[in-house]
Amino acid sequence: MKEPVEWSERLVLLALHEAKGIGWRSIRKALASGSLVQCVHYAEAQWRELGLSGAQAASARSVLMHAEAAAASLERYARMGVRVITMLDDDYPELLRETHEPPWVLYAKGRVELLKTPALALVGTRTPSAYGRQATIRLARELAARGLTIVSGLAKGIDRCAHEGALTNGGATIAVLGTPIDIVYPAEHRALFACIAQQGLLVSEYPIGTRCHAGLFPQRNRIIAGLSVGTAVVEAAQRSGSLITVDHAITMNREVFAVPGPVQSRYSEGTHQLLKNGAKLLAEAEDVMEEFIHRPDILGRLQPSKSAPPPPETKLTGDEVRLLRLVREKPGTADELHERSGMPFGLLHAVLINLTIKRRIEQHPGFIYRAF
Amino acid sequence: MEGVDGRLIEVEVDIASGLPQVSIVGLPDPAVRESVDRVRAAIRNCGMQFPLERITVNLAPADLRKQGTAFDLAIAAGVLGASGQLGAALPERTMLIGELALDGSVRAVPGVLAMAEQARDCGMTNVALPADNLSEASLIGGLRLLGIGHLRQLIEAAAAACSEQAERLWVSAEQVQRSAGGPGMAATGPEAYDYGEVLGQHHAKRALLTAAAGRHNIVLSGPPGTGKTMLIRRLPGIMPLLDDAEALEVTKIHSIAGKLGAGPAALIRSRPFRDPHHTISAGGLIGGGTHPRPGEATLAHRGILFLDELPEFSRAALEALRQPLEDRSVTIARTRAVHRFPAHFMLAATMNPCPCGYYGDESGEWEAPRCSCSARKIEAYRMKISGPLLDRIDLQVEVPRPPSFGEAAAGMDTASMLERVALARERQTARSEQAGTSWNSELSGRALREHARLSGEAQLLLQEAYRSLGLSLRAHDRILKLARTVADLDDRAEIGAAHVAEAIQYRAFDRAPVQG
Numbered sequence: 001m002k003e004p005v006e007w008s009e010r011l012v013l014l015a016l017h018e019a020k021g022i023g024w025r026s027i028r029k030a031l032a033s034g035s036l037v038q039c040v041h042y043a044e045a046q047w048r049e050l051g052l053s054g055a056q057a058a059s060a061r062s063v064l065m066h067a068e069a070a071a072a073s074l075e076r077y078a079r080m081g082v083r084v085i086t087m088l089d090d091d092y093p094e095l096l097r098e099t100h101e102p103p104w105v106l107y108a109k110g111r112v113e114l115l116k117t118p119a120l121a122l123v124g125t126r127t128p129s130a131y132g133r134q135a136t137i138r139l140a141r142e143l144a145a146r147g148l149t150i151v152s153g154l155a156k157g158i159d160r161c162a163h164e165g166a167l168t169n170g171g172a173t174i175a176v177l178g179t180p181i182d183i184v185y186p187a188e189h190r191a192l193f194a195c196i197a198q199q200g201l202l203v204s205e206y207p208i209g210t211r212c213h214a215g216l217f218p219q220r221n222r223i224i225a226g227l228s229v230g231t232a233v234v235e236a237a238q239r240s241g242s243l244i245t246v247d248h249a250i251t252m253n254r255e256v257f258a259v260p261g262p263v264q265s266r267y268s269e270g271t272h273q274l275l276k277n278g279a280k281l282l283a284e285a286e287d288v289m290e291e292f293i294h295r296p297d298i299l300g301r302l303q304p305s306k307s308a309p310p311p312p313e314t315k316l317t318g319d320e321v322r323l324l325r326l327v328r329e330k331p332g333t334a335d336e337l338h339e340r341s342g343m344p345f346g347l348l349h350a351v352l353i354n355l356t357i358k359r360r361i362e363q364h365p366g367f368i369y370r371a372f
Numbered sequence: 373m374e375g376v377d378g379r380l381i382e383v384e385v386d387i388a389s390g391l392p393q394v395s396i397v398g399l400p401d402p403a404v405r406e407s408v409d410r411v412r413a414a415i416r417n418c419g420m421q422f423p424l425e426r427i428t429v430n431l432a433p434a435d436l437r438k439q440g441t442a443f444d445l446a447i448a449a450g451v452l453g454a455s456g457q458l459g460a461a462l463p464e465r466t467m468l469i470g471e472l473a474l475d476g477s478v479r480a481v482p483g484v485l486a487m488a489e490q491a492r493d494c495g496m497t498n499v500a501l502p503a504d505n506l507s508e509a510s511l512i513g514g515l516r517l518l519g520i521g522h523l524r525q526l527i528e529a530a531a532a533a534c535s536e537q538a539e540r541l542w543v544s545a546e547q548v549q550r551s552a553g554g555p556g557m558a559a560t561g562p563e564a565y566d567y568g569e570v571l572g573q574h575h576a577k578r579a580l581l582t583a584a585a586g587r588h589n590i591v592l593s594g595p596p597g598t599g600k601t602m603l604i605r606r607l608p609g610i611m612p613l614l615d616d617a618e619a620l621e622v623t624k625i626h627s628i629a630g631k632l633g634a635g636p637a638a639l640i641r642s643r644p645f646r647d648p649h650h651t652i653s654a655g656g657l658i659g660g661g662t663h664p665r666p667g668e669a670t671l672a673h674r675g676i677l678f679l680d681e682l683p684e685f686s687r688a689a690l691e692a693l694r695q696p697l698e699d700r701s702v703t704i705a706r707t708r709a710v711h712r713f714p715a716h717f718m719l720a721a722t723m724n725p726c727p728c729g730y731y732g733d734e735s736g737e738w739e740a741p742r743c744s745c746s747a748r749k750i751e752a753y754r755m756k757i758s759g760p761l762l763d764r765i766d767l768q769v770e771v772p773r774p775p776s777f778g779e780a781a782a783g784m785d786t787a788s789m790l791e792r793v794a795l796a797r798e799r800q801t802a803r804s805e806q807a808g809t810s811w812n813s814e815l816s817g818r819a820l821r822e823h824a825r826l827s828g829e830a831q832l833l834l835q836e837a838y839r840s841l842g843l844s845l846r847a848h849d850r851i852l853k854l855a856r857t858v859a860d861l862d863d864r865a866e867i868g869a870a871h872v873a874e875a876i877q878y879r880a881f882d883r884a885p886v887q888g
Contacts (some may be wrong), residue, residue, distance in 0.1 A: 028599040127744070156747075188747035334575045334877070339781060345578050346862065346870035352832065353873040357840045365731055366595075367575070367770040367880070 005067040012036040013086050015070040016205045017105045019063040020057045027104050030060075033171050040064045077208075082181055083108045083239075089124035090332040091115065096226040097330055099252050103223060107181045110201035114172050119149035120288060120299045123242040123247070124158030124235045130331070130364050132158060132235035132267065135259055137165035140230070142285035144171020147302035149152050151176065151228045153220060154193065154202075158234050158242075163192060163200070170305060173200040176224045178217035180206045203227075221245040229298055230255030230291070236270030243270055246279075255291055257282035316358070319343070323351045324371060327361050331370040378483070378490030380467075382432040383443060385450030390426030394448075398431030399708075401439040401663070408440075411448045413474040418523050423455040437708055439663050442481040445470035445500065448523060449530075458530045458614035463531040463542075466498040467491045468526075469505070476523040480504035480628035480829065485623055488512040498542060500526060509628060510548035511620070511639055518542050559647045565606040566783030572774040576603055579769040579878055581789050584608040584610045585796035586857030589697070589764060591682060591718040593880065594771030596729045601721040603771070603798050604678055606763060607720055608643045611676075614682055618674045621714065629666050644675030646717075650684040654692040664704040669696045672717035682721040683756040689759055693719070697764040723757070726750040754881075766813055796860040812857045816849070824852040829869040837876055851875045 005011075013036060029050045030039050032038055042050075042064075047057035063069070074366035077084050081211050085091045085106045093115040096102050108115070124132060124139055140150050140162045152159040154175040166173035175196050179185045181204040184193045205223060208217060218241060225231050225248035233256075235243040249256050258279040261268030275281055280291055292298045316324065326332075326340055338348050352369060355361045361369050383583040394408045408429075415422045416664075429447055431438050446468040452458045462468075469487055471479040484505040489512050491499050493665040498516045501509055506519035518541055520526050529541050567577060576592060580603060583590040592600040614622055619639040626640060628630050648657060648668045659667030669677060679685060696702050696715035704711045731743040731750060745753075807819045815823060826834065834851065837843060843851075852867075854875035859867045 186748075187748065188751075335572050335772070335774070338574050339572075345574065346858070346868075346874050348874035349877045350833070350870040353837060353841075353876055357833075357836045359840070365725065366772075367772045 005071040007040045007064075009036045010088050011067060011070050011074070011087060012039055012064065012114075014074065014084060014102055014239040015063045016060060017086075018070075018073060019059050020072065021059045022052075024101060024104065025048075026052055026056055028062070029214055040067075051100075069214050073207075077107065080182070080208075081109060082208075083112050085112070085115075086106050093124070093227055095119075096223065099248075101222060102226065105205070105207075107204045107207070108201055109181055111172070112201060113200070114149050114174055114201045115203075115227070117149045117172065117303075118147070118301050119151045119174060119228045120243060121151040121224045121231040122158070122162035122338065123152055123224065123231065123245050124162075124233055125237060125240055125242065126155050126157035126159070128157045128161070128192060128235050129261075129265065129267065129269075130368065130370060131195045131261065133161050134370060136161035136234045137168075139167050139234070139259070139282065139285065140165025140173075141171065143288060144173070144303050145169055146285055146289065148288070148302045149174055151224050153178065153217070153224055154185075154189060154196070155217075156189075160189065161190060163196060167195060167199055170199070175200065175202050176220050176227070177202060177204040177206075178220045179212050180204055180208045180210050181213060182208050185212065217241070218244050222248045224253060225249040225252060228254065229295075230257060230258065230288065232257035232288070232352050233271050233274060233279075234259040235261055235265075235267040236274075237266050238269045238273070240270045243274075246274060255280065257288065257291075259283070316360070317351075317354075319347065320355055320358075320360075323348070324355060324360055327369050328371040329357075331364075331368055333367050334369070337369065377437065378487040380490055380494045380496075381436075381438060381443070381446075383446040383450050383468075384432065385447065385454045386428045386430075387423055387451075387454045388426045388428070392424040392426070394427045394429065396429045396431065398429075398434040399437045400431060401437060403441050404431070404438050404443055405729070406709050407441065407444050407447055410420060410444055410472045410474060414444075414472040414523050415448060415451065416478045416525070417474065420452060420457050420527075421455065422451070423808075425861065426860065427451065427454075428571050431836070439752060440481065440483075441471035441479075442483070442487070444472040445478060445523075445526065446519075448472060449526060452527070458527060462500070462526075463498050465496045466500060467496045469499065469501040470520070471502070471583060478502045478520050478522060483628040484508050484619075484791075485627040489620075489624065490513060491515065500529070507638075508550055508632060510545040511623065513545050515545050516542040518546055535650040543877040546834045550753060556868055565609060565612070566756040567606050567789055568782050570603060570606070570693070571782055573599060573603060574601070574783045576600075576769055576771045576879070578874075579767050580604070580607055581784070581792060582854065582857050582861065582874075582878065583607075583718070583720070583767050584789075585793045585861055586766075586800070586853065587687060587718050588766035588813040588854065588857065589721075590767040590769065591719075591721040591723060591765050592771045592871050593723050593725050595731075595773055596724065598771045598773050599770050601680055604676075604680075604720045604722065605645075606786060607676055607678075609646045609786040609791050611643045612790070613641045614639075614643065614674055622674050625666055625670055625714070629671060644672050644717075645678065646672040646675070647678040647680060650679070650681050652685070652689055654686070654688040654852045657689045658692045658696060658702045658715070659704055659711075659713050664713075666704070666713050669693065669702055669717060670713040673714045674716055675718070677717040677719050678721065679721040682723040685755055687756065687758075690757065694760055694764070697761075701846050721765070724753075725770070747753070762881065763776060763846060766854055767878045782887055792861055795863060796857065800862070801859045809822055812853050812860065815853055815856065820849060820852055820856075824856040824867060826852075826867050826872065827869065827872050830855070830867050830872040833869045834872050834876075837872075841876070843876070843879070851879060854878055 007291050016022050033050055042058040044061050047060050085108055087104050120143055136158050142167040145149055149172040150162050151174045152162040154177055163175060165172045181202055184190050221244045231245055231249035233242050246256055256279040258271040258274040259282045261271055323341055361371050363369055394404055412422045449468055471481050473479055480502045485508050488499055488509040492512055492515055498519055500518040503519035509517055518529055552772045583862040594600055619641055622644060623640045646668045657667050658669045659665055699718040702713040704714045726743055726745040727749055728743055729746050800810055807823050855867045858871040858874050
């Protein structure tokens with residue numbers, strides 16, 4: 001026979017959070033009524049007095065009947081290597097606690113200490129251009145090197161680039177999921193998911209077993225903004241989901257950054273609108289640092305990575321230098337580079353392959369070469 | 373006919389007293405069985421007697437299935453001969469080919485070329501055949517031919533027997549050729565398309581040049597409207613014409629398939645180009661049917677099989693292609709016989725990079741449609757082409773959208789490309805004795821290692837590329853073969869770094885993709 005489990009405030013909060021039909025507001029009502037431990041003894045009528053509906057009251061009553069069930073749920077998370085962090089815990093990130101509607105419980109997997117580091121959200125469209133991808137990867141890498149944790153949403157496109165960019169040189173990143181923590185969405189990010197669980201932190205508000213639906217994703221945006229001292233947007237169309245994150249950041253009185261894009265692009269409309277409305281233009285990591293120059297509370301906590309010396313400059317041949325200059329001027333396909341450089345094809349291919357091997361240029365889908 | 377080769381069939385006719393009845397033995401199929409009715413009508417309508425006795429027709433060898441209508445003439449001759457109505461005998465060693473109409477006229481049949489060839493190989497000297505097939509059969513030299521338009525002419529020829537007159541009736545194949553105006557050199561077809569019309573796309577053009585030179589299979593991948601189909605349609609123009617042996621093979625196949633068309637026949641000299649629609653069945657592609665007939669793969673023998681929108685083809689059809697790609701022939705097994713069709717073709721295919729077609733298409737135009745496919749859908753689309761099939765396609769080339777109209781230069785045209793292909797062919801032919809094959813795409817094992825030796829610099833580049841580009845291991849041999857062809861095009865014995873680099877660039881699907 002096991003020891004009977006005692007209800008604690010934390011356990012009640014978790015039980016209510018995982019109860020069916022009980023939302024964020026219901027829990028606030030319970031908290032407002034006094035000690036959570038008291039709630040254990042509430043009859044359904046008392047719950048209804050607090051303003052819950054009949055069904056909610058029944059649900060609350062039933063989950064609070066057995067402390068063992070709640071404790072078993074906690075144990076299950078522990079076995080899965082998932083940390084359960086409630087609002088009542090010291091581990092709970094302060095920045096998030098300050099926000100308007102902070103999640104009562106966070107499920108986290110990975111380096112939980114990252115929740116206490118200064119973080120910057122980097123979000124954007126799910127269908128980026130090569131320009132957007134590269135800008136994101138570069139910014140994420142540079143910002144992470146300065147000690148900022150990069151927060152994003154593990155979505156396709158810019159989110160993915162933000163995580164990957166941060167991870168490249170061992171930087172820190174937090175992925176806030178719109179799904180329970182045991183589900184990888186989109187599925188093709190499985191490898192990235194595993195990598196972040198190791199080197200970064202996965203966070204979700206949703207208990208395991210929650211039915212996934214599209215409505216959960218905008219919800220998690222408030223956590224992305226809430227964990228971060230500022231939110232930066234790369235490539236967002238006029239009505240992009242990324243702008244929801246920005247709205248949250250503005251309500252929370254956090255900084256907003258936008259990376260400018262080409263004027264013809266539909267995916268610059270959102271970011272340029274932000275810039276017009278006073279967002280800070282973000283072109284390089286220094287732009288973020290400057291903004292926080294008077295914030296020792298942030299800068300003081302930064303731990304810049306002991307920047308690994310840049311890879312030894314491999315010698316480039318004359319042809320390689322010439323071609324690299326052309327690619328930097330304007331990315332292009334092998335055909336365009338052939339016409340612009342006048343190099344015969346054999347030589348051109350050799351130079352392209354060599355530059356790729358030396359990691360100066362990169363081949364993108366569509367056979368387009370871009371400089372790093 | 374068996375596969376694409378003829379089989380000599382002896383027709384024996386016996387007339388015995390008994391109830392009037394005709395039986396054909398020797399596994400005839402319905403068309404052959406019906407032959408009796410055509411023969412009976414034709415003989416009557418020529419004013420001859422169809423004997424009202426018990427007639428047995430034996431088609432030997434008796435254990436082989438017979439099909440088609442080409443036996444009519446032989447059966448008629450047999451019946452007339454056995455009933456003593458044929459004045460004298462036909463010359464020794466005469467083969468009869470032809471289908472009879474009810475009024476006694478003789479109709480053309482498919483496959484005469486192969487039959488005539490078989491006749492010669494079996495030691496026949498005379499072939500009587502439908503007048504419409506005369507010029508086709510005359511492509512086989514060394515035969516005396518009699519083109520007949522009506523059964524009566526056969527009877528006349530028999531009556532003339534060995535007289536002077538007969539000598540005038542039978543003409544040699546060479547005579548027919550002369551009167552048709554020179555040996556079969558026509559039918560190269562007008563060169564309607566030229567690569568000079570294709571602006572830009574230098575990379576793809578070079579890839580096609582390489583493919584044509586080494587007979588490598590190729591797939592072009594790119595968004596819609598980039599000219600993939602246009603590029604491949606011009607491919608036959610840069611391939612050397614068929615040599616005599618090849619031309620005969622190809623013409624035979626087309627004769628059997630009944631695709632030679634009317635008019636004076638000539639050997640097909642241009643490379644066949646077949647582009648079946650993607651709804652084609654596996655049987656249609658490689659051949660099939662109760663009595664197997666050649667499919668598109670065989671019709672493309674010695675030429676190009678073009679599959680537009682490769683992933684749209686049914687899985688079964690694509691998988692069926694694996695055998696011909698490996699063995700260069702199609703084997704169709706039926707309970708009674710196994711048929712072999714030659715299918716030595718070069719596969720040229722196009723595909724989109726993803727189901728919507730726009731994956732990776734963002735060159736220049738910001739407003740260009742963006743790819744809306746999930747990574748899973750893209751993968752599923754590519755998975756339609758199985759690994760083993762993709763393994764047999766040496767060149768996988770991305771064809772990006774050209775930046776804008778009017779900017780690109782024309783580059784190589786068909787004439788100059790053809791010249792370079794011929795040069796590379798010469799090098800391959802010179803090597804063929806040692807290598808055991810005349811095409812670089814067929815180099816394998818030791819021959820490959822021996823003839824595709826890399827310079828030190830090239831070796832280094834290949835190793836580096838493996839390490840940092842994430843090339844798959846199975847690509848190694850393909851890259852060597854391609855590099856060999858590229859070096860041949862460059863007229864170099866040794867494969868240099870530039871050749872290897874170019875070969876690597878032709879393996880688009882091997883590189884680990886950059887994720888978006």
